[in-house]
Amino acid sequence: MKNNKLLMIMIFILIAIALVGAIVYFTVTNLNAGPEEEKEPSIDEVIEASVEIPEITTNLASGEYLKISFMVQTDDKKAKEELEKRSFQVKNIIIQELADMNAEEVQGKDGQLSLQEDLKAKVNELMQEGQIVKVYITESLLQ
Known part of the structure; x- marks a missing residue:
């Protein structure tokens, strides 16, 4: 009877140690894993979004036009759908930003990088359904 009770206590202690060990293991591995790296979207995903x-033609503050x-x-x-609906507001922002700039x-x-970042920030202020990731200049002619 005494051996049976001792055996039960030993089994209970072993199970408790195993559980504590498993909890510590999973906690440590999850903490060390860190945040998952965001993979870059494919070019098809970029185009889709x-x-x-x-082309917008506007005057600059210095008298040239762009x-x-x-x-x-x-x-x-x-976000793409919202941006398409807000295209007139985006054009307005672009024209206003360029109107204060010199050649x-x-x-x-x-x-160009500064202009892209300024436009991204200003358009993101409008957005309600998502955000702008990047603004690319696809054509530019200063005259």
Whole structure:
């Protein structure tokens, strides 16, 4: 009887140690795994979630005029649909941003990157169904 009771206690202790060990193992492996890396979307997914802003011709603050067009990448189809509906607002934002810029501010890689980031931020303020991931300049002619 005493051996039977001792055997039951030993089995209980072994099960408890195994459970604690399993919990610690899964906790440590999940903490070390970190956040899952986001994979880059394929080009088909990018195109599927993008909206083309056709050529816009506008005056710059310095007197020159600029012909420019964009491709705007959204994060999903709902955002794309919303952006398509807001195309007139996006064009308005582009024209207003360019109206305050000089030719020197638009020229060169740094100027174009700055314009893309400014437009992304301004359009994201409008968006309710998603967000803008990236703004691409697809054509640009300064005269």
